[in-house]
Amino acid sequence: MLRRLRTDTAGLLVTLVVAFPLYWMVLSALKPRSALEAGDPLPYTLAPTLDSFRRVLLVEDFGRYLLNSVGVAAAVVVCSTLCAFLAAVALTRYRFRSRVTLLIMVLIAQMVPVEALTIPLFFLMRGIGQSVPQLGLNHLGSLVLVHTAFAIPLAIWMLRGFVAAVPRELEEAAWLDGAGSLTFVWRVLFPLTAPGVVATSIFAFIMTWNDFLFATTFIISAQENQTLPVALLSFFRPDENDWGAIMAGSVLMTLPVLVFFLFVQRRLASGLGGAVKG
Numbered sequence: 001m002l003r004r005l006r007t008d009t010a011g012l013l014v015t016l017v018v019a020f021p022l023y024w025m026v027l028s029a030l031k032p033r034s035a036l037e038a039g040d041p042l043p044y045t046l047a048p049t050l051d052s053f054r055r056v057l058l059v060e061d062f063g064r065y066l067l068n069s070v071g072v073a074a075a076v077v078v079c080s081t082l083c084a085f086l087a088a089v090a091l092t093r094y095r096f097r098s099r100v101t102l103l104i105m106v107l108i109a110q111m112v113p114v115e116a117l118t119i120p121l122f123f124l125m126r127g128i129g130q131s132v133p134q135l136g137l138n139h140l141g142s143l144v145l146v147h148t149a150f151a152i153p154l155a156i157w158m159l160r161g162f163v164a165a166v167p168r169e170l171e172e173a174a175w176l177d178g179a180g181s182l183t184f185v186w187r188v189l190f191p192l193t194a195p196g197v198v199a200t201s202i203f204a205f206i207m208t209w210n211d212f213l214f215a216t217t218f219i220i221s222a223q224e225n226q227t228l229p230v231a232l233l234s235f236f237r238p239d240e241n242d243w244g245a246i247m248a249g250s251v252l253m254t255l256p257v258l259v260f261f262l263f264v265q266r267r268l269a270s271g272l273g274g275a276v277k278g
Contacts, residue, residue, distance in 0.1 A: 022254075028247035029053065036243050052244035056252060059231060061224065069227040070256070072140055073208040076147045080204045081197055083148070084155030085163075089185055091156070092163040093171070110153040118217055121146055125218055138222035146214055151204040158203070162196030163189065198264045205260055209253070228253050 028036060030048040056062070091103060122137075125146070129136015135145055166189055174184040190197070212229040219225050232249045235242040 025247050025250055025254075028243060029251050031244065033242075033244050037240075052242075052248035053252070055242070055245045056235075056249045059234060061226075062231065064224060065226055065228050065231045068140060068225060069209060069229075072143045072147070072227065073205050075144045076151060076208045077201045077204045079144070079148045080151035080155055081200050084152050084159050084200060085190070085193070085197060087152070087156050088159035088163045089189065092160055106153045106156055110157070114150070114213065118213060121214075122217055137218055138220055138225060140219075140225050142218040143208075143211070143214055143227070146218070147204070147208045147211065151200075151207060155200040155204065158200050159193060159196045162193040166192050202261060202264060206257060209257060 024043075027043065027045065029052050030050075031040065031045045031052075032047055032049050033051060035045065035047075059065075091099060125135070125137050125142045128145075129139070129142070132141075133139065135141040170188060170192075171184055174188055179187070210229065211227070215227045215230050219227075219230070228249070232246060232253075235245040235249065
């Protein structure tokens with residue numbers, strides 16, 4: 001009993017430490033602008049207001065920025081998850097030469113710092129844009145291409161464990177029933193690895209949704225193709241930052257991530273249940 005109490009207390013303390021920055025973000029978004037400018041340190045407010053949210057929503061082309069972020073994140077989730085799943089199947093269920101070497105190369109690619117690749121990727125995207133303008137600089141296709149490339153290596157390693165955990169007896173049983181390789185992959189293997197697919201999609205979505213570095217590097221002059229993180233720059237001013245609007249914008253950016261997680265959480269639970277039944 002005492003051990004369980006200590007564990008629960010430690011878990012509660014960790015939860016409070018993690019949740020406090022989120023609470024302060026929401027509190028700052030609801031505080032009056034005058035209180036923030038005066039440096040009000042109180043952890044509560046007696047006069048909450050939505051004025052900061054109004055300033056954010058009244059930013060020119062805010063709706064376009066939101067659609068751009070949603071479109072890029074959705075495209076990256078679909079492309080990276082599909083490619084990573086097929087790659088994980090090939091690396092796990094089939095034997096071929098240089099398989100181990102390829103796995104090591106995938107792991108090494110994930111270790112390279114993003115900052116070290118930003119400048120080479122800039123010139124690469126500029127070169128690609130000369131042949132395929134939709135994938136070059138100032139186009140959302142460049143963000144989709146780069147984020148997909150960064151999401152695939154880690155996604156392969158995440159899905160590889162789920163694919164390897166599926167017993168080979170199921171594959172042999174599917175063959176005896178007359179199912180081909182594609183039928184087994186999509187009708188048997190894919191449903192059983194649903195938890196891994198969902199986890200991969202969450203990772204790819206959050207990584208793309210919160211991106212600021214690539215958005216400012218590849219989208220230079222096309223204002224209509226900017227994303228939400230870049231839109232928050234309008235509230236950073238040389239004389240004085242609008243912290244209320246910055247926090248309100250951060251809250252609005254967090255909501256789609258929470259909605260997406262709550263949506264896929266049910267799919268994650270159902271996938272786990274399906275794997276146990278299988």
